[in-house]
Amino acid sequence: MNKLGFMSYIYLGWSAEAIAEDACKHGFTYVQIDPKQAMQVMDDEPFSLRRAEKIRAIFEKKGISIVGLSGYTNLLNPNLQKREAKQKQLEKMIDLCSAYGTRYIATETGSLHPTNAWRDFEGNRTPEAWDELLKIIDLLRNRAVKKDAVLLIEGFALNVLASPEQGVRLMEQLGTEGLALIMDPFNYLTQEDLSRQEAAMSNIFDCIAPYSPIAHAKDTLYHEGVFTTPRVGTGQADWHVYAALLATRLPDVPLILEHAKPEEVAECLDIIRKSFESAVRT
Incomplete structure (x- = not known):
């Protein structure tokens, strides 16, 4: 079974010490940290080097390594002023990777939708949107390379990078230096894929597994025409x-739990462990 980690936002409002304590009890060995999250550690200085080092030490004391940073933002925000401000914030987080003890920082590609980064928009499918995305990612990737960091891109079916094939295209066009992808099939599964999940997930692994140093754990749900990715066990993903696929194709990649509340973590981990046990038996 892959070693387990969690997204820090599962514990919103908790101190870093309390998060590390609870996570240790669940057997987590990795955390994906959002540097902006309040953790009662120099919260007035979210991007300071000293804060990063303090948070890192708190988790390492409990045997938990910081596997990556959450720098999620809408890279293609149609509001250019907000886009530029968030990009500068992401650059600050890239600079902090080494202080947190990781090389990885993740973001989604976002949407050109005027009000919601998680909704589809016809402009997302244009060559112009793709070219603009490449330009932005290349700029951020170049900064990552200078800091010995790696920018992780997380695709999503309603964003500009919407399919695993586009993930391959991104890597072929920009190369692998300072750039990689997150293994998150739940983001890519279409409603049609739900009736053919073995083939669909196999294709996702064929496309992006060679570029994926981190995997995510959640679910896929289509309900009344709305696509969401809820916590493990509450959707339609198999x-x-x-x-x-993780056990055979990416056994050494950390598996990071998402979209759960603290009181739901144990149930999610039970489902994950039973799924791996079943996979081993078959």
């Missing part, structure tokens, strides 16, 4: 298929 976790047995995912566990089998």
Whole structure:
């Protein structure tokens, strides 16, 4: 079974010490940290080097390594002023990777939708949107390279990078220096894929597994025409298929739990562990 980690936002409002304590009890060995998250550690200086080092030490004391940073933002925000401000913030987080003890920082590509980065928009499918995305990612990737960091891109079916094939295209066009992808099939599964999940997930792994140093754990749900990615066990994704692919294709990649509340973590981990046990038996 892949070693387990969690997104820091699962514990919103908790101190870093309390997060590390609870996470240790669940057997987590990794955390993906959002540097902006309040953790009662120099919260008035979210991007300071000293704060990063303090938070890192708190987690390492409990045997938890920081596997990556969450720098998620809408890279293609149609509001250019907000886009530029968020890009500068992401650059500050890239500079902090080494202080947190990681090389990885993740972001989604976002959407040109005027009000919601998680909704589809016809402009997302244009050559112009793709070219603009490449320009922005290349700029951030170049900064990452200078800092010995790696920019991780997380695709999403309603964003500009919407398919695993586009993930391959991104890597072929920009190369692998300072750039990689997150293994998150739940983001890519279409409603049609739900009836053919083994083939769909296998294709996702074929496309992006060679570029994926981190995997995510959540679910896929289509309900009344709305696409969401809720916590493990509350959607329509076949976790047995995912566990089998991780075990055979990416066994050494950390698996990071998302979209759960603290009181839901144990149930999510139970589902994950049982899925891996089933995969091993078959």
